[in-house]
Amino acid sequence: MEFDDMKKVWDTQNNEPLYVLNESALHNRVQVKKRKAGHITNISELLAIVANIGGGGFILATTLSKESSNVYLYLLAAWMFVTAIYCVVGRIRRIRSNTKFDRSILGDIDQAIATASYQVRLSGLLRWNIVPISVLIFLGLWSGEKSIWIAIGLVVFFAVTWYATGWEHNYYKSRRNEVQQLRNLLVNSDTGGTITT
């Protein structure tokens, strides 16, 4: 069969559509999907912003209300506010940069790579941010002469958080690599062929 014959075969479906559309089922399910359409990047950013502002605000309020002179807790609150500001600025930049990609499949893939790279950067930064935060917390506990059990509990908590954020970071990295592979398929004319679905 020559390609022109394949085109004729292809065109036969223009007269008789492949499927019958159940419009009410479509309408209901599209509404549900639209409600669930919150993007993972949005959620990560908002969580980081809320957690840092909330945590920093709580530490600042309790330290001020006790009229404590524990400088480490003030530093910790300030650090968390700075982290929140960094996340807000990053979010604004990311949203603004969305318009710079052209309206093609390559443009969409490039946008997906930019978003994935941003997620990798953000998750890496939030992971390493655990280090200064935990150091400041321990210094704050030490200077406040708190119980050893609180310190042990915090060590366990930070260890679990470090492990979990490492998993999240690697997950984003693998997603970025997948989209990068897709881009390679698109721009390299000699890399074609079949796949196993």
Next chain:
Amino acid sequence: MTDAEQQTTLNLWLSQYKGLIFKIVRSYAFTTMDRDDLFQEITVQVWKSIPTFRNECAITTWLYRISLNTAIRFAQKERKRSESRTDIDSVSHVLQDNPVPHDGKLSWLYNEIAKLNEIDRSITLLMLEGFSYKEMATIVGITETNIGVKINRIKKQLTEKSKNYDHGI
């Protein structure tokens, strides 16, 4: 643009161009559930894109770009996702097979298209739909030369495989 205007445009586009989306769905999704999912995902993406459509290109070109991009990403995710579906029977399917029988050659063609990688599949669909190299380059975002090289390779591959079909293999 109000929600009602957006919805009216979506309904109009779906009624006129659903066949175009069906072809992409069949080329990128291989179970009833996946076809439903992909069709819905494309519909949502098309719905979202309506306010940014500026009549700078044909509606079909716009729909192909949105639909193919959604399908490529869907297929990539699907390849990795395990088969862990629940309540498949409890939902009414959005797409139901049209009982009118189609040519066996068409099924063969869809089969061969399904074996291509996600990007080549897009280019094959655009080629079969009769888009020019220039239009394809605009939709896909790569040069016409690059499109030409890919098309030559795909055509050669499909023509070669069709010999087996012609001989009943």
